[in-house]
Amino acid sequence: QSSESGSNPVPMDVKSEVKPEVKPTAISAKPSGDPEPMLERIPSSPAQLVDLQAIDPRIRLDIRYATTNNFLKQKVYPVSRCLLRWAAAEKLIKAQTELAKQGLGLKVYDCYRPLSVQKQMWQVLPDDRYVANPANGSRHNRASAVDLTLVDRTGKELEMPSGFDDFSQRSHLGYQGGSQAAQKNRRLLVDTMQRHGFLPIQTEWWHFDVKGWQDFPILDIPLDAASLTVDRSKN
Ligand SMILES: C[C@@H](N)C(=O)N[C@H](C)C(=O)O
Ligand SMILES: [Zn+2]
Secondary structure (H helix, E strand, O other): OOOOOOOOOOOHHHHHHOOOOEOOOOEEOOOOOOOOOEEOOOOOOOOOEEEHHHHOOOOEEOOHHHOOOOOOOOOOOOOOOOEEEHHHHHHHHHHHHHHHOOOEEEEEEEOOOOHHHHHHHHHHOOOOOOOOOOOOOOHHHHOOEEEEEEEEOOOOEOOOOOOOOOOOHHHOOOOOOOOHHHHHHHHHHHHHHHHOOEEEEOOEEEEEEEOOHHHOOOOOOOOOOHHHOOOHHHO
16 A cells, blocks of 8 residues: 555654756647647656646646635645656556546646645645655655546546545445446446556555655755746646
């Protein structure tokens, strides 16, 4: 499961020295027939933080923690934004491209999450099946995890065995209940993400860690920090 016991926690002094930057990344459409965005400036390193919406607007966002529609019942993000390491974003774009060929797509609920928000979550739900212990950090704090679901071409969510952040057996990958369609949709999501370099966790069908997440440090910069400004005019 997703708690990070066994991994090396990043010392606080190292965390506070990290000053990541989100660089503008321009995209343009490829010639018709090929729906994958063409990046005009490939990010310089897998660790670079990128704004997913700026680099692939095909992927839908419903950033729940930027609303009150979440288990905390409060808005804990100042902006609705999906920041990810380039290593994760590029894989997600490929998964989206594959799904688009079947008339489907991805809808993201959460990406990078500051460590301070992880601490708030842990206070409400100190259960490491469903919330990573901030003493170790979450892979979301490393901008290396994503919570997401499948949508049809109109943006309607496909049926899954439970809702997002339903912290019960129904959200476990081993849960065999629910409709056949929900089972099939969960299988498609997990298979697609695994094929594109993500690792599922057993207790949440919507959560995936990018392979190599250990390479990226825990961050606690706010989602709306000035240094994270992305110049969307270059798109
Ligand atoms: C809170 C939930 N959406 C989530 O992301 N849980 C995992 C285990 C985490 O906190 O890393
Ligand atoms: Zn998650």
